[in-house]
Amino acid sequence: MVFSNTQKRQLRLIAVVLLLLVVELWEFGFAKASSNKTTFGFLLGKEWVIIHEWVIQSTTGSKIFSGIGILAAVLGIFLVRSNKSPLPGTAIAGFSLLMSFLCWAANGKFIPMTGLLQGSLMLAVPLIFGSMSGLLCERSGVINIAIEGQLLAGAFASGVIASLTHKTTWGLLVAPLAGALISLLLATFAIKFSVDQVILGFVLNVLVIGLTDFLYKKLLIPYSSTWNTGPSFARLEIPILGKLPIVGPIFFNQTIIVYLMYAIVALISFSLFKTKWGLRTRAIGEHPEAADSVGIDVNKLRFRNVILAGLVSGLGGAYFTVGSVGSFSKEMTAGAGFIALAALIFGKWTPMGAVTAGLLFGFADNLSGTLSIIGVSIPSEFMLMVPYIATIIAVSGLVGRVRAPAADGVPYSRGSH
């Protein structure tokens, strides 16, 4: 039987997952057997109840889930052999791997599953906004490392304006403009002056970090009552949907910024592949000469898309202030922009891929927090490393070939190619 390179990679991935499952089955199911019970809680607020909580003997749970996972992984191998996508197999195997681990890790303890997932989405929101911003830039051929700066600028501006006006709405309106301002610098220097985009993005981040730190110390701390006591949006439960068990509290009982995020993700994934704008955007990112030859103004469209990207990530920045705690704190984005960039790459520069990666990173982050709160023996630092290690694995091509848009980062000038 001859396999293509893609199939070989898929098989390699399944083999790794299978190996981990066997290790889990042995370690958690037999070697480190404990008589404790693990409790999964599903009820968070006032949603309709189907299941309140689920209690299982931790060893039994690990055995069951490892077993299911192993079967799923074997199914995945058969799917590859019959030239089909192994996704159903690997997805179930991955999920079982996680559940088997949780049954063991939280033995004798309570895991609030719905809360865990709701928190994951909240941590993923800035990542998804950021990766959408990166997507808009990079699909049109401009590398955006300045996502961190855009998020931070958005957070700062919305926090300060909401505090000065006592209105969350003003904060929400100003945030995209702050992000777009950073984008304006990015676009001007990258497109007009052909400055190296990676260096430029890096420098813009330093600039925004420096400026916000400076103003924070100079104005926000000494005059905090006027400058840094912004209000924040309350959660807005969507009728009926918000009452759905498990799904309701996770997705439909969030602040307005999260709902805006759904809309933006939907709009971008639709427009990028189904509209004239999307086709042109992808064209200037892949082959600007060809796009130019059919009359598309490459640099003008790039300029516009970069500004658009700034609006999106600036809005994402508002999530840190008016979207959650209200007040601004120093460097509060804490590297979310870089993880958003990683999510974009992990998701192979596609909207849905980036969103999935963002959710996964958010989940890994929140899981490590939850596990350290309930007191699990694995050092939380190692849990926190997971998204970063996963990204390195992803870009190393172990999961699948990751390819950036062909003209990403290459300034375009007519006749120079």
Place this chain on the structure above:
Amino acid sequence: MKKVWERIAGSALLPFLSFLLAFFISGFFIAFSDANVLKTVGHPGKFITTALSTVGNAYLALFQGSIFDPNLTAGHGFMRGFYPLSETIVTATPLILTGLAVALAFQSGLFNIGAQGQFIFGAIGASYVGFHFTFSPVLHVALALIAGVVCAALYGGLVGLLKARTGAHEVIVTIMLNYIAGFFILWILKTTTFLRPRRIDPIAPDVKPSAQLPHLAGADFRLHAGILIALVAAYFVWWILNRTTIGFQFRAVGANASAARTAGISVSRVTISTMALCGALAGLGGAVHVLGSQYALTADIGGSFGFDAITVALLGRAKPFGTVLAALLFGALRTGGRTMQSNTTTPLDIVLVIQALIVLFIASPTLVRFIFKVKNLKTNAAMTAKGWNG
């Protein structure tokens, strides 16, 4: 002689003009965020004088805190006035080394954002050998430095290996490795091996006196032998780049990787050895920082040395000598910034803004040329990173 002078003037003009612009623009931020200045908005004359004096005081404090402070001479002798300068050098020492780590990578067409993580690993290695073992003084220092260098060279080399084998872009890998190093040091400082006895906050024991770098100007000054190590390292990098075959290969790959490949140079071997060497340099920075001035490993030992290193290398135009000067300059800004923060109402963080602006202008000579209407500004081709597919 005249030609040499012209060359120096030519290559110093762009940094100088960028510098002027950066200080000029930052002056506006300082003035317009100051409460005293804002109070006088209604009176143009008073407004201008207050604004000028606020900015002037801030920049004066920046100078006093980084070079020479006459207030310190009273009762301690004239030389004591240079205490700020010695502090500048202490701050600049790790910056020179991390700056070289970024500059060398630029020379072979790589963008090393990972100096931060490599620095941390160098500090961990040096600290461990420094506090855990006992050797005779000179040997102990040497072994601790080597331990730091080896740890960091492996950490940096990993980036090169991944890039050469799988094409993983070094920018993404190094960003990720910086975070991993950050979490790693948090964890390692909780282990019984590293945690200082009877302490719960993350701090390792002090390195033994035999592993500490000697002071150069007496016990009153923190100035230590690390600066000599850094200068030797800078010379070493210059020598490698300009006087060895491997250095020529580095530059050839940096200038045009496919041409270098055609000429028979193994690009993957260059990538791996460059990144390992960069790691070694940044790691040496971490080691020197621990053995020379900090003595104890802490969770925030890395500070922002790795990130500042990028601005340093860019300002130094990826040249060893330029990097030394740039590091001294940023060391001065950092050190002086602390004095400025305590003596005036201007926070240290404006220094970050100044740094970012300087580099931004240096990276866009077209703009500087346009603003100052000068014609032949020398630009530097070494300062480009390659896109994701490069």
